[in-house]
Amino acid sequence: MKRIEFDTAVIGGGAAGLSAAAKCAENDLKTVIIERENRTGGVLNQCIHSGFGVHYFQTELTGPEYALRLADKLKSSDVEIMLGASVTAIAENNGKYDLTVYSKTHGVFIITTRTVILAMGCRERCRGNIGIPGERCAGVFNAGFAQQLINTEGYLPGSKAVIVGSGDIGLIMARRLTWSGVKVECVVEIMPYPAGLSRNIAQCLEDFSIPLHLAHTVTEICGRERVEGVKIAPLVNGEPDLQQEKFIACDTVLFSVGLVPENEIARLCGIELDPVTKGAKVDGNLMTSKAGIFACGNVLHVHDLVDFVSQEAERAAVSAVRLCKGTLNAADDANICAAEGVRYVVPQKFSSACGGKFFMRSTFVADTAQLTVKNINGEVIFSKKLHYVKPAEMLTFELPPINSIGAIATLEKL
Amino acid sequence: MKKIEKICINCPAGCHLEIAVDDNKISVSGNRCPKGKSYGESEITDPRRTVTAAVLVKSDKRCCIPVKSSAPLPVKLIPALLKKLYSMTVGLPIRHGDVIIKNFSGTAIDIIAAGEMLNSDFPSEKNLQLSETELI
Numbered sequence: 206m207k208r209i210e211f212d213t214a215v216i217g218g219g220a221a222g223l224s225a226a227a228k229c230a231e232n233d234l235k236t237v238i239i240e241r242e243n244r245t246g247g248v249l250n251q252c253i254h255s256g257f258g259v260h261y262f263q264t265e266l267t268g269p270e271y272a273l274r275l276a277d278k279l280k281s282s283d284v285e286i287m288l289g290a291s292v293t294a295i296a297e298n299n300g301k302y303d304l305t306v307y308s309k310t311h312g313v314f315i316i317t318t319r320t321v322i323l324a325m326g327c328r329e330r331c332r333g334n335i336g337i338p339g340e341r342c343a344g345v346f347n348a349g350f351a352q353q354l355i356n357t358e359g360y361l362p363g364s365k366a367v368i369v370g371s372g373d374i375g376l377i378m379a380r381r382l383t384w385s386g387v388k389v390e391c392v393v394e395i396m397p398y399p400a401g402l403s404r405n406i407a408q409c410l411e412d413f414s415i416p417l418h419l420a421h422t423v424t425e426i427c428g429r430e431r432v433e434g435v436k437i438a439p440l441v442n443g444e445p446d447l448q449q450e451k452f453i454a455c456d457t458v459l460f461s462v463g464l465v466p467e468n469e470i471a472r473l474c475g476i477e478l479d480p481v482t483k484g485a486k487v488d489g490n491l492m493t494s495k496a497g498i499f500a501c502g503n504v505l506h507v508h509d510l511v512d513f514v515s516q517e518a519e520r521a522a523v524s525a526v527r528l529c530k531g532t533l534n535a536a537d538d539a540n541i542c543a544a545e546g547v548r549y550v551v552p553q554k555f556s557s558a559c560g561g562k563f564f565m566r567s568t569f570v571a572d573t574a575q576l577t578v579k580n581i582n583g584e585v586i587f588s589k590k591l592h593y594v595k596p597a598e599m600l601t602f603e604l605p606p607i608n609s610i611g612a613i614a615t616l617e618k619l
Numbered sequence: 620m621k622k623i624e625k626i627c628i629n630c631p632a633g634c635h636l637e638i639a640v641d642d643n644k645i646s647v648s649g650n651r652c653p654k655g656k657s658y659g660e661s662e663i664t665d666p667r668r669t670v671t672a673a674v675l676v677k678s679d680k681r682c683c684i685p686v687k688s689s690a691p692l693p694v695k696l697i698p699a700l701l702k703k704l705y706s707m708t709v710g711l712p713i714r715h716g717d718v719i720i721k722n723f724s725g726t727a728i729d730i731i732a733a734g735e736m737l738n739s740d741f742p743s744e745k746n747l748q749l750s751e752t753e754l755i
């Protein structure tokens with residue numbers, strides 16, 4: 206079989222893959238990006254709304270513009286970009302890795318590489334994942350798929366829609382549907398608070414007076430050939446109260462009920478995954494349990510801001526560069542775990558001698574909250590006050606060197 | 620005096636603004652930066668939004684080019700603009716920044732391409748050439 210060698214292979218050409226590859230090439234690594242689609246950019250291509258790059262490029266861009274800027278950085282580099290090519294397996298081979306690649310133009314071949322950067326993004330959870338009962342009629346879409354249909358192919362999914370889930374994709378789609386002439390009847394959210402960014406509640410729902418039903422769930426999707434409506438009911442003590450069930454007529458239902466990192470090939474090659482993030486467990490270098498394989502972007506944990514994706518990707522790339530040059534400090538001896546009020550912390554490991562930078566998510570909504578990190582002896586090693594905390598918004602913090610092999614993060618409402 | 624609550628949409632921080640309107644004086648609080656103050660004021664006097672949309676491309680394959688307004692547009696003009704954008708088609712090639720509609724409705728605001736499409740096969744990147752010498 207055909208075989209080509211690289212210093213680093215980046216799987217996925219979205220924001221994470223493009224940012225990582227640019228950094229690797231800047232540091233003279235022979236780099237390849239393998240991207241399944243016919244163009245780079247990933248999910249950015251369908252996110253035609255504005256709101257990207259405020260931190261990373263210091264200006265507000267649309268998704269495709271952010272992708273263009275990243276692609277432009279690569280034009281002057283030696284990075285090889287393989288489009289229409291999928292990686293289907295990663296195998297260890299004498300301290301290197303063999304990637305099996307299926308390409309539209311070149312058939313099947315092997316890429317042998319010293320380091321791998323996982324940047325495969327994530328996929329959407331669907332109706333089946335959350336067990337919504339009802340008919341199996343046409344007109345039920347995942348919100349991200351509907352976004353792709355409208356924004357890249359110019360098809361409308363229907364004329365009257367109900368959106369399930371108030372995450373950012375659901376909110377952005379409420380505005381997009383409205384703007385394209387589809388009537389959005391309401392957004393239904395199972396939690397007692399909205400899942401998306403406040404700015405998206407403001408500009409996607411409030412601007413159009415679209416009702417948001419919090420602590421409600423869909424109890425049935427009705428219709429034979431095509432959706433004719435949905436039944437929704439409020440949650441009382443965690444159960445839908447069928448006494449208060451009501452019918453909303455519509456021909457389209459959009460599900461925006463979360464994303465799951467696309468880790469099939471990582472799992473198959475034996476990389477340890479975190480049961481909460483569904484991404485790889487990584488150390489301070491963003492290296493997975495397999496030496497030389499790094500992860501960044503939505504495949505590591507789901508991000509709400511692309512700016513953080515790019516920063517994280519560069520961090521993974523710098524680690525890959527150091528590994529290739531033999532200067533990677535892999536003394537990550539301490540674990541950090543999430544406790545009360547914290548859903549997860551990434552990376553899961555760090556160096557007790559250097560401290561580190563972390564991303565985390567809360568489990569609750571609060572105007573102010575106190576983040577406390579203790580070592581395994583229960584001594585407080587770090588604390589910070591945080592404002593407008595909500596599960597939808599990623600939080601960051603930095604730890605100083607600690608004299609312990611473990612740290613525990615808690616978040617408390619003030 | 621009238622008090623209005625708004626969320627600033629200018630950055631992901633999403634500050635909760637309190638806008639107090641007194642006859643002809645507007646005061647804004649809750650903003651963490653100056654952009655929030657001017658946003659709060661304009662929400663009362665002249666609300667505007669950046670408009671983005673996807674315009675169909677004349678090609679044998681059905682696809683769209685993303686477009687955006689070069690500056691935030693008065694909210695009351697948005698429906699007319701969207702109607703126009705969602706019923707027109709544009710020819711290829713299109714480069715980032717190409718003007719799709721000039722001076723929309725006399726506002727001095729243009730609608731520009733927010734993406735690039737040289738042909739309907741998308742890729743403008745160089746694709747990997749597998750040369751025989753590279754095969755091991």
Ligand SMILES: Cc1cc2nc3c(=O)[nH]c(=O)nc-3n(C[C@H](O)[C@H](O)[C@H](O)COP(=O)(O)OP(=O)(O)OC[C@H]3O[C@@H](n4cnc5c(N)ncnc54)[C@H](O)[C@@H]3O)c2cc1C
Nearest residue numbers: 217219220221241247248256291292325326502503510511
């Ligand atoms: C609807 C929506 C709205 C958003 N809005 C905002 C916003 O307003 N502001 C903001 O800052 N951020 C926003 N984000 C978040 C941000 O855009 C994403 O977090 C970011 O773009 C993810 O980048 P990624 O590279 O990790 O993943 P992706 O963009 O998903 O890229 C992954 C790529 O990997 C490829 N791939 C996967 N598996 C393989 C394989 N086996 N072989 C080859 N290729 C593979 C895929 O084809 C894809 O191109 C939004 C996200 C979504 C989904």
Ligand code: SF4
Nearest residue numbers: 627630633634652655
């Ligand atoms: S006031 Fe400033 S910091 Fe707050 S949301 Fe607006 S732009 Fe962001």
